[in-house]
Amino acid sequence: MAVAARKAGRAGAGAANKTTPSKGSKSGATPNSPQFEKSQDLSAYNDMLLIRRFEEKSGQMYGMGLIGGFCHLYIGQEAVVVGMQMATTDGDQVITGYRDHGHMLACGMDAKGVMAELTGRRGGLSKGKGGSMHMFSKEKHFYGGHGIVGAQVSLGTGIAFANHYRENGNVCLTYFGDGAANQGQVYESFNMAALWKLPVVYVIENNRYAMGTAVTRASAQTDFSKRGLSFGIPGEQVDGMDVRAVYAAGQRAIEHARTGKGPYILEMQTYRYRGHSMSDPAKYRTKDEVTRMREEYDPIEQVRRRLLESWKLSEDELKAIDSKVREIVNEAAEFATHDPEPDPSELYTDILL
DSSP states (O other): OHHHHHHHTTSOOOOOOOSSOOOOOTTOOOTTOOOOOHHHHHHHHHHHHHHHHHHHHHHHHHHTTSSOSOOOOOTTOHHHHHHHHHTOOTTOEEEOOSOOHHHHHHTTOOHHHHHHHHTTOTTSTTTTSSGGGOOOBTTTTBOOOOOSTTHHHHHHHHHHHHHHHHTOOOOEEEEEETTGGGOHHHHHHHHHHHHTTOOEEEEEEEOSOTTTSOHHHHOSOOOGGGTTGGGTOOEEEEETTOHHHHHHHHHHHHHHHHTTSOOEEEEEEOOOSSOSSTTOOOTTSOHHHHHHHHHHHOHHHHHHHHHHHTSOOOHHHHHHHHHHHHHHHHHHHHHHHHSOOOOGGGGGSSOOO
């Protein structure tokens, strides 16, 4: 589905630079949003719905004890990675932190392999040894899933340096959150990326609460798009709840990086509906706030309204899409529940000495 979204995303979309999520009208439009073709809306809807249903199922399986360790869900933030992937070309790389299931699915990684990794099974994408936070796919150019806050920023900068050295024309999308934005290694990376004009787009997923502290309490500068100004890195704030705005901003940023102009920062203003992880009760915000965000800004509902009202799809057609997505997720869960655990000998493979 993600590959289809990228192909559909080649159609042009106008510019958008929203600094805050905007409440959609009945047609799902937000002010200054670029317009999508029907194929783009359908692809985005499919991809975001797959992530949403996958994460809902992951939460259920965690509650049943089938998934252990840490588990960070991406529910609410789907438009960010889907919109960005629509703007990429084959060969571009992705690296992110530990809230990574959505990024894997958007990159085209098999849902069965992702879910089997969550349950620690042999068929997992890291052979059952990585769990929720540590999955990789060289084939899909996905380089993790990293549990150390901010570590992926320096690694993503390194991937971009390799692209620059090899002159291969690829861009590395390096995702991190508002909490990680205050890490020292982030600014060391910014400095090197700007100095060498590396092809990297830094995507800051500002979901407002990091691990549980509001950005206004933890950050002196809450406009994260400005974090690269002292290094000469341009940036912009984007409505991260509108997949069209994300796609348009992604096109601009990736083109900037790919054409030798150096790094670019995109602050995606988004929102997660669940706590930081499955063990977080999220008592630092009100239920009314979460409900309001779901009702007024939900990224999937915005596209759903457009499909119904602008593209005249029927409720039955949308139900069929949802049914197909649920079938994929249920098959993944079934596989991940019954696939054998890794052989103990796997403990000694893939080790660098």
